[in-house]
Amino acid sequence: MRSEDGYFVRKCLDGDPTAFGFLVDKYKACVYAFTYSRLHNFHDAEDLTQETFIKAYRKLNTLKRYDSFLAWLYAIASNLCKMYIRTQSRRPDKEYIEDHKIEELESPSIDSYHDDMANKSLREALDSLPDAYQEVLTLYYFGGMDGKEIARFLGISHDNVKQRLVRARLQLKEEVITMMSATFQQERLQASFTFRIVEAIKRIKIHPMSTTKGVPWGVSIAAGIIFTILSLGSRIMVSQYFGTPISFSLPSESKVLNIGEIPVDVVKVDKIPFLSSHLGKGGESKRPDMQNAFLMAPKGEGGMWKEKSSMSITRVGDSCNVVNSKIYVIGGYGGVKQGNLFPYIPEVEEYDPSTDRWTKKSNMPTPRNAPSCVLNGKIYLVGGYNGGFFPIVEEYDPKTDTWVKKADLATVKHGASLQAVNGKIYAIGGATMENGNLKYLSTVEEYDPILDKWTKKADMSSARVTYTAVVNGKIYAFGGLTQVQMFSTVEEYDPVADKWTRKADMPIAKSSSVVSMDGKIYIIGGETDADILTTVEEYDPVNDTWTPKTDLPVAKFGFGVGTVNGRIYAIGGSSGQGPTSLVLEFTPDDWQASFVSPQGKLPTKWGNIKSR
Numbered sequence: 001m002r003s004e005d006g007y008f009v010r011k012c013l014d015g016d017p018t019a020f021g022f023l024v025d026k027y028k029a030c031v032y033a034f035t036y037s038r039l040h041n042f043h044d045a046e047d048l049t050q051e052t053f054i055k056a057y058r059k060l061n062t063l064k065r066y067d068s069f070l071a072w073l074y075a076i077a078s079n080l081c082k083m084y085i086r087t088q089s090r091r092p093d094k095e096y097i098e099d100h101k102i103e104e105l106e107s108p109s110i111d112s113y114h115d116d117m118a119n120k121s122l123r124e125a126l127d128s129l130p131d132a133y134q135e136v137l138t139l140y141y142f143g144g145m146d147g148k149e150i151a152r153f154l155g156i157s158h159d160n161v162k163q164r165l166v167r168a169r170l171q172l173k174e175e176v177i178t179m180m181s182a183t184f185q186q187e188r189l190q191a192s193f194t195f196r197i198v199e200a201i202k203r204i205k206i207h208p209m210s211t212t213k214g215v216p217w218g219v220s221i222a223a224g225i226i227f228t229i230l231s232l233g234s235r236i237m238v239s240q241y242f243g244t245p246i247s248f249s250l251p252s253e254s255k256v257l258n259i260g261e262i263p264v265d266v267v268k269v270d271k272i273p274f275l276s277s278h279l280g281k282g283g284e285s286k287r288p289d290m291q292n293a294f295l296m297a298p299k300g301e302g303g304m305w306k307e308k309s310s311m312s313i314t315r316v317g318d319s320c321n322v323v324n325s326k327i328y329v330i331g332g333y334g335g336v337k338q339g340n341l342f343p344y345i346p347e348v349e350e351y352d353p354s355t356d357r358w359t360k361k362s363n364m365p366t367p368r369n370a371p372s373c374v375l376n377g378k379i380y381l382v383g384g385y386n387g388g389f390f391p392i393v394e395e396y397d398p399k400t401d402t403w404v405k406k407a408d409l410a411t412v413k414h415g416a417s418l419q420a421v422n423g424k425i426y427a428i429g430g431a432t433m434e435n436g437n438l439k440y441l442s443t444v445e446e447y448d449p450i451l452d453k454w455t456k457k458a459d460m461s462s463a464r465v466t467y468t469a470v471v472n473g474k475i476y477a478f479g480g481l482t483q484v485q486m487f488s489t490v491e492e493y494d495p496v497a498d499k500w501t502r503k504a505d506m507p508i509a510k511s512s513s514v515v516s517m518d519g520k521i522y523i524i525g526g527e528t529d530a531d532i533l534t535t536v537e538e539y540d541p542v543n544d545t546w547t548p549k550t551d552l553p554v555a556k557f558g559f560g561v562g563t564v565n566g567r568i569y570a571i572g573g574s575s576g577q578g579p580t581s582l583v584l585e586f587t588p589d590d591w592q593a594s595f596v597s598p599q600g601k602l603p604t605k606w607g608n609i610k611s612r
Helices: 003-013 017-039 043-058 066-089 101-108 108-125 129-139 147-154 158-170 174-186 190-202 217-231 290-296 603-612
Strands: 253-259 262-269 304-307 317-325 328-330 346-352 357-361 373-374 378-383 393-395 402-406 417-421 424-428 433-434 436-441 444-448 453-457 465-472 474-483 487-492 499-502 511-517 520-527 536-540 547-549 560-564 567-571 581-589
Touching: 003 017, 003 043, 017 043, 017 066, 017 147, 017 190, 043 066, 043 190, 066 147, 108 129, 129 158, 147 158, 147 536, 158 499, 290 357, 317 378, 328 378, 328 560, 328 567, 357 465, 378 417, 378 424, 417 465, 417 474, 424 474, 465 511, 474 520, 511 560, 511 567, 520 567, 560 581
Parallel strands: 317 560, 373 417
Antiparallel strands: 253 262, 304 581, 317 328, 328 346, 346 357, 373 378, 378 393, 393 402, 417 424, 424 444, 433 436, 444 453, 465 474, 474 487, 487 499, 511 520, 520 536, 536 547, 560 567, 567 581
């Protein structure tokens, strides 16, 4: 139960209509997303979202359980959608006027034409799905809701939501999901929406209910406590709107801050909770507003995240490779949309963590998503995807900034995880097309750069796209996915013995970015069946144990990772709203231990001087 809902409902019933603005601000995105999933028209969805809130306010005195306010909104919105669809189906001019505002009919433009085409493509994609799948997909990508919130809103189980999301995604191409995210981002409600609602309801009189009826005893107490705290000089930090837990830390300073359209007394505190509903314990994570995320990413137990200079191009599916303490970001898709889709990116960018600067390098010959690794100071890209599957192998030399084509893979595939061990490269798992059908692979292929030749090795235990890292000459494969499931499986591969060994599973089944540093492996962000994650976990191969670390400040997936001088860099990716250029730097809590002391490693005299 969310006691703040009850508090604001009570305020409305006591004659304060502005309190309703908090509820509008809190739930307008999910109601708008739901109505769009039913109507497939942004203009109509906005109108019905407004009507939903106004009707909810008119009938507020009939709500007997304040903790069921969200489910009540769903019922109102659902009924209004049904009535609207019945009414529109009887209109002879429906096909002509749908999707057009009056001003658009009077003043057609190229921009409105392109918008209409994008919206039409989006509607066609959604129409290919059953209604139940459309709802959860729209609530997730458009309403910004996580799996549990969708379950509560629709009145179904969380597992049911996960299943619907997985099945919906499987029926849509990756490019369609990206287009969906970008289109939804453009069509979000304007900032004035809440203000319009509040102004409209000021003229509506509602009759309050008796204070002894309708409100459960626990809710009354909780609302009273909240009111008392609010009245004692703004001692509460209202952070629900940023996607964080409420903090009751004592303030050192306070000021008025506008959250949405509502001014709120907000407290400046020394410590702010992480942006995860489970504080880094492997649970579900919300996707926070990007512009506020770094105001709430303090150092926590397990290390600290910090934002660095962004790339010049937004990317998802990029690979990161470290050569001579520089990070080379290659491949992926993003940049400027071409029609409804993001193009695959040929540009290669070099990042220098010591100066926090980016430098443009020679383009890759074949733009695509491609796994990569470093061997003998050169970067190898193997296979990949760009509207089709590739067997291509290309070698990039950062020293000369040149590309050379190498021997193709034996299997045309994408999504293989690449690692270099003992002078050889191993391509593990992935997917291919066989007789027009997508087929996942358990195969392992070894590449010898001297012979320029591929050799088959022992298979993994299960076919999947997986994510790997190397520690002490062993390759560790973590989780991954197929069309029908996510994996929590962890396996260790010994290239010398050509043998796989099962290890302790991940805390949850997911696909994540993986990187090794100082003998430990970090599993960062990624996706589960229903959620984009902020969680960071450290795996110790020696003890076969897991430890939670400080969460990412933003939930994201599809990003490249690399390590330089004891720090981890997470570059690019997506938070579910299209590609980003975001660069995050992670410093472990024991970072100083990763530096080599001058004493004992240099001649005595120079070591003493350097230490001083």
